[in-house]
Structure formats: structure tokens, C-alpha cells
Amino acid sequence: MKLSSSLEDYLEAIYNVIKVKTAARATDIAKKLNVANSSVTNALQILVNHDLINHAPYDIITLTPEGTRIAKQLVWKHEVFRDFFTTVLAIDSDTANQCACSIEHIIPDEVVERFVQYLDFERQCEYGGKRWVEGFGFRRNAVTDENDQCEVCKEGQEKDARSEK
Amino acid sequence: MKLSSSLEDYLEAIYNVIKVKTAARATDIAKKLNVANSSVTNALQILVNHDLINHAPYDIITLTPEGTRIAKQLVWKHEVFRDFFTTVLAIDSDTANQCACSIEHIIPDEVVERFVQYLDFERQCEYGGKRWVEGFGFRRNAVTDENDQCEVCKEGQEKDARSEK
DNA sequence: TAATAACTTTAGACTAGACTAATTTACTGC
DNA sequence: GCAGTAAATTAGTCTAGTCTAAAGTTATTA
Numbered sequence: 001m002k003l004s005s006s007l008e009d010y011l012e013a014i015y016n017v018i019k020v021k022t023a024a025r026a027t028d029i030a031k032k033l034n035v036a037n038s039s040v041t042n043a044l045q046i047l048v049n050h051d052l053i054n055h056a057p058y059d060i061i062t063l064t065p066e067g068t069r070i071a072k073q074l075v076w077k078h079e080v081f082r083d084f085f086t087t088v089l090a091i092d093s094d095t096a097n098q099c100a101c102s103i104e105h106i107i108p109d110e111v112v113e114r115f116v117q118y119l120d121f122e123r124q125c126e127y128g129g130k131r132w133v134e135g136f137g138f139r140r141n142a143v144t145d146e147n148d149q150c151e152v153c154k155e156g157q158e159k160d161a162r163s164e165k
Numbered sequence: 166m167k168l169s170s171s172l173e174d175y176l177e178a179i180y181n182v183i184k185v186k187t188a189a190r191a192t193d194i195a196k197k198l199n200v201a202n203s204s205v206t207n208a209l210q211i212l213v214n215h216d217l218i219n220h221a222p223y224d225i226i227t228l229t230p231e232g233t234r235i236a237k238q239l240v241w242k243h244e245v246f247r248d249f250f251t252t253v254l255a256i257d258s259d260t261a262n263q264c265a266c267s268i269e270h271i272i273p274d275e276v277v278e279r280f281v282q283y284l285d286f287e288r289q290c291e292y293g294g295k296r297w298v299e300g301f302g303f304r305r306n307a308v309t310d311e312n313d314q315c316e317v318c319k320e321g322q323e324k325d326a327r328s329e330k
Numbered sequence: 331t332a333a334t335a336a337c338t339t340t341a342g343a344c345t346a347g348a349c350t351a352a353t354t355t356a357c358t359g360c
Numbered sequence: 361g362c363a364g365t366a367a368a369t370t371a372g373t374c375t376a377g378t379c380t381a382a383a384g385t386t387a388t389t390a
Contacts, residue, residue, distance in 0.1 A: 006377065026338060036379055041339055043377085058338060058385055089279040102271045107264055114254040171347065191368060204348055206369055223355055223368060 001050065005105035008074055009033060010043040011052060014061055015071035023060040077104040080115050088122060166215065170270035173239055174198060175208040176217060179226055180236035188225040242269040242277050249280050253287060 003011070013032045017024040026040045033040075044061065047053045052067030063071060078100045085096035168176070178197045182189040191205045198205075209226065212218045217232030228236060243265045250261035 004376075027336085035377095037338065038340080038380080039378055085276070089276065089283060091276055091279060095273065095276065099272055099276060103268050106267045106271075108260065111250070111254065111256055111260065111264060114256060118254060169346075192366090200347095201349060202368065203350080203370080207347075 003050070003070070005102075007043060007046060008070075008105050009101075010040070011047060011063075011067060011071050012074045012078070014047075014053060014063060015068070015075060018061075018063060023062055025060060029061075073109075074104055077107065077112050080112055080119070081107075083119060084115050087119065168215070168235070170267075172208060172211060173235075173270050174266075175205070176212060176228075176232060176236050177239045177243070179212075179218060179228060180233070180240060183226075183228060188227055190225060194226075238274075239269055242272065245277050245280050245284070246272075248284060252284065 010029060010033065013029050014024050017028045017032065021028070026037055026044065030037045030040045044053065044055050047067070048055050051064055052070065054062045054064060081100035081103055082093075082096050085091040085099055086093055091099070175194060175198065178194045179189050182193045182197065186193070191202055191209065195202045195205045209218065209220050212232070213220050216229055217235065218226055218228055220226045246265035246268055247258075247261050250256040250264055251258055256264070
């Protein structure tokens with residue numbers, strides 16, 4: 001039962017509103033997603049049919065366990081991508097969020113896992129960490145001359161040379 | 166004049182067919198994109214209206230200069246992402262292509278540029294290159310113990326220690 | 331408690347993009 | 361040069377997702 005990007009957006013928005021307000025109203029979602037109220041009503045009915053939310057007409061909106069599970073997964077993906085874009089690629093936070101928001105519906109779980117592992121490594125690895133350039137992200141601006149070698153490479157090579165003596 | 170993902174797919178498919186066959190036919194595109202012939206006809210009319218392809222009914226399909234420009238850009242994005250997924254994250258080539266195919270319509274140019282810079286660095290940097298694990302991609306499996314340090318980090322530290330003596 | 335405001339839903343229209351079935355056109359081999 | 365086949369187009373249908381406008385429901389407050 002694969003949800004469309006659009007329905008995933010609704011579900012995620014509901015989750016995010018509930019995190020702050022304990023229960024969501026249609027208007028909250030409409031504002032958040034910048035769509036008409038009637039579009040929300042429409043989406044809610046579908047999500048109810050899929051047993052992802054609890055919602056009677058004119059009533060508040062809450063998530064079912066399954067809805068919560070899926071929403072959390074979406075939020076997780078969103079955060080992983082936002083993180084990757086800002087931390088590794090040093091993309092500004094608005095663009096990073098926008099990109100995350102669209103690709104989170106597309107990239108399969110296994111691939112997101114790889115992003116997580118990669119991010120973890122970057123954070124744990126001494127050498128990786130050292131190469132992080134404030135405001136530019138991991139390594140992005142690190143290649144500084146025509147020799148195709150960054151400062152860290154050169155340092156490394158010098159050390160290699162010394163330690164091989 | 167932003168094209169939809171779907172129209173971009175058609176344009177890219179046309180480009181790829183033309184690369185091999187000098188001119189494309191509707192059936193080629195239909196097979197490539199796995200859609201009905203009539204869907205292709207439909208898309209072609211829109212692309213003609215946008216001056217991205219040359220095509221008279223029942224005739225062959227070629228790209229206009231503008232169409233070529235856009236198609237090339239799409240192919241470029243596709244390749245950058247495929248590269249990133251296979252080379253850095255060590256995703257299998259099918260999945261990598263699928264992911265590339267969907268996010269190429271979404272990620273803005275500036276962000277793709279960052280991916281390129283990142284890939285370039287990974288290829289140029291001695292230390293980065295050394296950490297590439299065959300079959301697992303750059304660094305992915307490099308963190309091997311509870312000390313949160315990979316082999317390369319340790320090596321590096323040992324060298325640091327020796328060279329500081 | 332009645333009026334009003336705010337919210338929600340319904341009804342109906344529209345668009346993009348796909349499909350099938352029927353028709354039209356172009357090509358190929360005799 | 362014509363018959364048969366392959367390809368392309370047209371016509372019409374369907375779905376998902378959006379919208380506006382109107383009507384219905386709930387909540388607030390005088």
C-alpha cells in the first residue's frame with residue numbers, strides 16, 4: 001500500500017502539527033501545506049480509509065499507530081536528507097529543506113540507510129572531521145590548487161614520507 | 166517555463182534515442198518509458214508547442230537547440246546522481262539509476278553542482294580514495310570498532326604520533 | 331439563547347497524465 | 361503500384377489532485 005507523495009505530505013504535516021498541539025485540525029494542515037481546506041478534507045477521507053488517521057467529520061485529527069509509524073519514517077528521511085544537504089554539502093537550510101521534502105517520498109529506505117551510515121562516518125572519522133570547512137561543508141572547498149591535491153592530502157603525504165624514513 | 170517531471174522524462178528519452186539512432190520515432194520512446202503510444206503522441210505535441218522538439222505528425226522526432234540544451238542538463242544530473250549513489254554510497258546500479266531518474270527532476274542545479282564538487286574531491290583526495298572499500302563504497306564500512314574510529318583514522322593517528330616525536 | 335464568526339464539508343469544475351479502441355497514415359515486398 | 365503490416369494519431373475515458381463557491385456545523389460571546 002504505497003501512498004502518493006501528496007498523501008505522504010498530508011500525513012507528515014499531521015504528525016508535525018500533533019507534535020506541537022496534541023491534535024490537528026484541517027485548517028492547520030491547509031496552512032502548513034498551502035492548499036485549500038477542501039483539499040485537506042479530501043485527503044483526510046483517503047487517509048481514514050487507509051486507517052492511517054482517526055477523523056470523523058468536523059472532528060479533530062489524530063494518527064493511528066500505523067499512521068504514526070509511517071509519519072515517523074517520513075520525518076526520519078526528511079531529517080537525514082536535510083542533514084546531509086546542510087552538513088555535507090553545505091546547502092543553505094531553506095534549499096536543503098525543500099530538497100529533503102521532495103526526495104523523501106522517492107528514495108527507498110535502504111538508500112536512506114546508506115546516507116545515515118555515511119553521515120555517521122563523516123562525524124566519527126578524525127580525518128573526515130578535520131577536513132570540514134566551516135560554512136562550506138565537508139571538503140567542498142578543500143581542493144585548492146592545480147595539483148589536484150588538498151591541504152589535508154599534502155599533510156598526509158608529508159607524514160607518510162616522514163614516517164617511512 | 167518549468168517542465169513537469171513527466172515531460173522531462175520524454176525529452177530525456179528522446180535525447181537518448183537520438184544519441185544512438187540519429188532520429189527518434191514515437192514507438193522508441195513508448196518502449197523506453199513503458200507507456201502507450203498515444204501517451205507519447207500527447208507529450209510530443211506539448212514539447213512541439215514548447216519548441217523543444219521538431220515533429221510533424223507521422224514524422225520523425227528531432228530536438229531543437231533549446232530541447233538539446235535541456236536534455237543534456239537532465240542527462241548530466243542523472244549521471245551525477247547515478248555516480249554518487251554507486252560510487253560514494255555503493256548502491257547497486259539498478260537502484261542507483263531509479264533514484265537518479267526520479268530526483269533529477271527535483272534537485273536544483275546549484276545543489277547538483279555541490280554533488281559534483283563532492284565527487285571530484287572524493288576522487289582527487291588521497292586519503293578519501295584510500296578509504297574506498299571495494300563493494301561498499303567510500304568509507305561506508307570503515308568504522309570497525311567501538312572506539313568510533315576506522316582503520317584509516319588509526320593509521321593517521323599513529324603517523325601523527327610518530328611524526329611528532 | 332441567539333447571532334455571528336470560524337471552520338469543515340459538499341458539489342462541481344478543471345488539469346495533467348495515463349489508458350484503450352478505433353482510425354488513419356506510411357512503408358515494404360511482391 | 362497496390363496489399364498488408366506496422367506505426368501514429370484521434371477520440372473518449374479514467375484517476376489523482378487541486379481549486380472555488382456554497383452550504384452546513386460548531387464554538388464564542390453578547
